[in-house]
Amino acid sequence: MLDIRLRSFAAAAILLAIAAGAWLLSADPAAKGLVFSLLTGAGLGVVLQRSRFCFLCNLRDFLDERDPRGVLAILVALGFGAILYSVVVMSWVPVPQPGRLPPNAHIGPVGPVLAVASFVFGLGMAISGSCLSAHFYRLGEGSATSPFAIVGAAVGFLLGFLTWNPLYLWSISESPALWLPHFLGHAGSLTLTLLIVGLLGILVHVLANWADWTAATAGPSNPLKAILVDRWPPVAAGLLVGTLSAIFYFRVAPLGVTAELGSLVRTGASGIGLLPGTLLGLDTLRGCATVVKQALLSNNGILVVGLVAGSLASALAADQFRPRRPTARQIARSVFGGLLLGWGAMTSLGCTVGVLLSGIHAGAVSGWVFLVFCTLGAWSGLRAPVLRRLAK
Amino acid sequence: MKRIAKLTSVLVGLFLASGAQASDALVTADWVQDNLANPNVRIFEVSVDTGVYERGHIPGAVHLDWHTDLVDPVKRDIADQAAFEAMLREAGVSRDTTVVLYGDNNNWFAAWGAWVFDVYGIEAKLLDGGRKLWEAQGLPLDTALVDHADSLIELPERNTALRARLNDVLDASEGRSAAKLVDIRSNDEYTGKVFAPEGVKELAVRAGHVPGAVNVPWGKIVKEDGTFKSADEIKAIYAEQGIDGSSPVITYCRIGERSSHTWFALKRILGYDARNYDGSWTEYGNAVGVPVVNVAGTVWTGK
Missing domain, CATH: 3.40.250.10 (Rhodanese-like domain)
Structure with a gap:
């Protein structure tokens, strides 16, 4: 355990470094996207770390312990983000016209490939221990396994690029990008989204074992401890994640954490001639875009850097920075799970943040498909005996 | 004498007209700022990077999508007369409207827009320096969309001489x-x-x-x-x-x-x-x- 003064000093130094980075970047008026990305990333890192906003852990807590807190945080994030998103989308696209989608919104192609890729992503979550966004914030907690999962995901991305063309020709090229407001209008789309989120909330409430968790979360706490050390309450976490998602969409692009990783792999692999000359249609689809890199700093890259740094500062302050030496088995599991995460994220054009969160916020059917199949994948990974042994 | 005076005035008029034409093709950021509330000025943004216009444009500017509004989306051609006319009507452009275009990527696509406008008989001006200069000068951007009252403009046939x-x-x-x-x-x-x-x-x-x-x-x-x-x-x-x-x-x-x-x-x-x-x-x-x-x-x- 690190000395509290050392930890506090280190956390403050990291936050100062983030602020200094933002200040340096702001000297270039063309880089305002980078400044906003760095600060949003840092904010997201703090929120994810403080509230343990990890799709898999929250699902596992609910399945194993009937602890509803994390799952509720996700549902609040989905619903509140959808409300804020609709404010932005309605002002940009007042009338949903056929053939036109809100700019940049992650409204991906819906078809069997998305279902399979989301399922594989969910499986990868269960095996590697979390989804990609959580692996990034866990880097900040000094996780021993997340670096291996991220390396595995990079390899998975490469496999995704290699299998892309046949999958595109077989199905993705004919998979429509379904946007709920095209069918229901803005109001209908938002109502349906909130209705589903509400019903899921009721389901969670009914199945939850509230007695255990009301006791655990009740009671007055030192406010400083409540902010810096205790896990943030689910409603606060959900509201903050939903807010960050919408303001980032408003200012820069939909939230996502895999575009930079994918771009690095794509740039490197095409540089050494590993990839096909053309990735069919990939650059025309909505989602976490992986582009061949032209500039060192990208909005998404700096968002992820901010996320890891924010999480590190927050983990240090909470004394949750606990690096450990991983076992060989843990490493193997992380790499293999990461590989599935990478293939799934490349093929479905994003992950739990880019497709699920940003998609559902925007009214994309692809977000809901990802939610269903990723949850099924994770559930299978956690419950199916063979896979369970693998994940142990 | 009277004839000479008349001739002189015609010549002066011609000179002024050609002078006005030469300098009138471009407008400065200051001019645009001074004319933001001018109902006879309509500003269009032609940016090709997605979401640039929506996340902040010159107040009151109308968006023109290069891929759909300025070209024929199916065959390789400029926008057809009916579609372009409908777009101009919705943007409230009439015969006496001064049209100003600007955009990202060095005004390339805005200049394409100006050419298409000219082909359909409207001499659009360019905001010199485009979006980049407007942003570099820290001038205000807006995210609101303005619904301009429709016009009844009728476009001539394409001017093939351009x-x-x-x-x-x-x-x-x-x-x-x-x-x-x-x-x-x-x-x-x-x-x-x-x-x-x-x-x-x-x-x-x-x-x-x-x-x-x-x-x-x-x-x-x-x-x-x-x-x-x-x-x-x-x-x-x-x-x-x-x-x-x-x-x-x-x-x-x-x-x-x-x-x-x-x-x-x-x-x-x-x-x-x-x-x-x-x-x-x-x-x-x-x-x-x-x-x-x-x-x-x-x-x-x-x-």
Whole structure:
């Protein structure tokens, strides 16, 4: 355990470094996207770390312990983000016209490939221990396994690029990008989204074992401890994640954490001639875009850097920075799970943040498909005996 | 005496008119700021990067999507008359509206827009320096969409004198017309070292340029901050290449959008008889049997 003064000093130094980075970047008026990305990333890192906003852990807590807190945080994030998103989308696209989608919104192609890729992503979550966004914030907690999962995901991305063309020709090229407001209008789309989120909330409430968790979360706490050390309450976490998602969409692009990783792999692999000359249609689809890199700093890259740094500062302050030496088995599991995460994220054009969160916020059917199949994948990974042994 | 006075006034009027035309093609950021509330001024943003307009545009500006509003989305052509007229009506443009265009990417696509407007009989102006300069000066941006009252404008048929087709280019190249050709691409594209600029797909199967074309890369006529150089400087740059307005000019690039930028300078700033060849190298470099000068000798898919 690190000395509290050392930890506090280190956390403050990291936050100062983030602020200094933002200040340096702001000297270039063309880089305002980078400044906003760095600060949003840092904010997201703090929120994810403080509230343990990890799709898999929250699902596992609910399945194993009937602890509803994390799952509720996700549902609040989905619903509140959808409300804020609709404010932005309605002002940009007042009338949903056929053939036109809100700019940049992650409204991906819906078809069997998305279902399979989301399922594989969910499986990868269960095996590697979390989804990609959580692996990034866990880097900040000094996780021993997340670096291996991220390396595995990079390899998975490469496999995704290699299998892309046949999958595109077989199905993705004919998979429509379904946007709920095209069918229901803005109001209908938002109502349906909130209705589903509400019903899921009721389901969670009914199945939850509230007695255990009301006791655990009740009671007055030192406010400083409540902010810096205790896990943030689910409603606060959900509201903050939903807010960050919408303001980032408003200012820069939909939230996502895999575009930079994918771009690095794509740039490197095409540089050494590993990839096909053309990735069919990939650059025309909505989602976490992986582009061949032209500039060192990208909005998404700096968002992820901010996320890891924010999480590190927050983990240090909470004394949750606990690096450990991983076992060989843990490493193997992380790499293999990461590989599935990478293939799934490349093929479905994003992950739990880019497709699920940003998609559902925007009214994309692809977000809901990802939610269903990723949850099924994770559930299978956690419950199916063979896979369970693998994940142990 | 009376006759002389009349003649003088006509001459002065002509002089003023041509002077006004030369300087009127461009407006400054200050002018735009002063005219934000002017109901007779309609500003259009033509940016190609998705979401740029929505995340902040010049207050009151209307969005023109290059991929759908300024071109025919199915066949390779500029927007058809009915679609363009409908768009202008919805934007509330009437005959006495002053149209100002600006956009990202050095105003390339805004200049394409200005060319399309001109083809349909509306002399649009460009905000000199485009979006980049507006942002660099820290001028206000807005995310609200303004619903302008519809107009009843009727557009004339296309003015074909502003557009060059493949045959016009061949006539110029082979001496059947007096027109001169300007290739505004980079020197590496012009000499045939590369088929397309870096980061852009090679969409032509031959490299090089149209025989007889001179090479004046588009960037030569703009300043560091993206604004056009003075009319005199632009005139001198072209005069060096033998283009002085005494014969018609045809501009081309790869797909016709950067050449609109040069077309704008030649036609609207200098007042030369200039046409844009929007087929450009992606048509010419793929056409069968047309002569090509390929100094570098690059062979398509050759080793």
